[in-house]
Amino acid sequence: MPLYPLYALLFAETGLSAAQISMLFAIWSAVSVLAEVPTGILADRFSRRWAVVASSVLQAAGFALWIAAPGFAAFAAGFVLWAVGGALSSGAFEALLYDALAAAGAERHFPRLLGRVGAMGLLAQVPTALAATALFAVGGFTLAGWVSVGCCLVAAVLATRLRDVRPVEADAAAPPAEEPTVRAGARVIAGRPELRGLALALALLWAVDGLEEYFGLLAADWGAATAAIPLTLLAVPLAGAAGSALGGRAARLSTRTLAVVLGGAALLLAGAAVLARPGGMALVAAFYFGYQLVQVVMSARLQQHVPSVMRATVTSVAGAGSEVATLGLYAAWAFGGLPVVTAGILALALLLPLLVRRKMPRRT
Structure with missing residues (x-):
């Protein structure tokens, strides 16, 4: 969406203070935490396809509000x-x-396909940045906003074309399962130690x-000119797109190997912090490659092992746990910046083999 790289500037241009902008981000994070599980239950009970469709419609409505009536409310x-x-x-x-893949007997392709989806999402940032620059030059925030809508x-509209295989159809041969609820979802995770750790x-x-929210700030702090950021x-x-795309091929790597990849990526990030020069963004990019590869593999494993x-x-x-942990990352950055966050990523790499078993019983 062309408005992505511009919306913080829109808030400032409207006259919001730094405190008000921070409050907006806090509202965003808080609602995300509260809505995460209930919306997942709705998708499981009714329609996953229409959940994805509604997602884009709600985002369009949000952008339309921003452009039609700019202001804090x-x-x-x-x-x-x-x-x-x-x-x-x-x-x-x-x-x-x-x-959808499982219904076609092709679930083995899920890690590769998930990696491709993630890669395309990251690659989309390149034309998005170019489009934002061109649209803003012609019609300012208004044009960029309505194009985003x-x-x-x-x-x-495209999401309506996705195939929506109901879970009961995919699990036709399986014994009946309980209805999706917050308690049931937590029980599934809590009742299986290996799934809980994953x-x-x-x-x-x-x-x-x-x-990722801080990469621009890092580049500026390290001496990059604003126009060149x-x-x-x-x-x-x-x-990151390259790492995500390779996630499918890395699906068979052991958890210990993935931990080494994540730890190595964190060390590259630490090296960038020590260098503290615009050239250090190359090390940040290398970190992002390793990180995206690991998270694609782990995301695929979760889908392979849940009912x-x-x-x-x-x-x-x-x-929802991720949204809470993201708030912790923001607090860690406020407390000690990149070095503290990097230490946290290294700690996660060390914990990864303890949290995730190498072999888990598969449930589709």
Whole structure:
């Protein structure tokens, strides 16, 4: 969406203070935590496809509010809509993808396909940055905003074409399972130690992606000219896309090997912090490559080991944990910046083999 790289500037241009902008981000995060699990349950009970469709429609409505009535109240309402929309798709999309493959007997391709989806999402940041620059030059925030609304609605239309295999259809030969609820989703995770560790590890891994919000600030702090920051940062999503795309091929790696990859990536990030020069963004990009590879593999493993009728619910429980952990990452950054966050990622790499068993009973 062309508005992505511009919305913080829109808030400032409207006259919001730094404290008000921070409050908006807090509203976004809080609603995301509260909406994550209930929306996953809705997707499992009714329709995962329409959950994804509604996600894009709600995001379009949020952007339309921002452009039509810019101000703190409209921005807050837009973030609420965006947060609920994001929660609707976060658990539903992977569940939708996995069960559609499972119904065709092709679930073994899920890690590779998930990696490709992640790679395309990261690569989209490149034309998005270029489009944002061009649209803003022609029509300012208004044009970029309405084009973003249109992009969301097009995405919603495309989502209606996704195949929605109901969990009971995918599990026709399986014994009846309990209805998806918050308690049932938590019980599935808590009742299986190996799944509990995997969900916790994945929640912490997903939280690391919050570091992306600071890459521009790092480039500026390390001496990159403001006009050159978009180009300086381009290597990061490109490297992340490569790591995500290779996640499918790395699906057979042991948890211990994945921990080594994540630890090595964290060391590269530490090296960037020590260098503290614009060239250090190359090391940040290398870190992002390793991180994306690991998180794609772990995301695929979660889908391979949860009951189909609870797939979106369990994924959303992990997503809610991730939102909470992301708040912890923001606090760690405020406390000690990149060195403290890097230490946390290294600690996660060390814990990964303890949290995730190498072999787990598979449930589709």
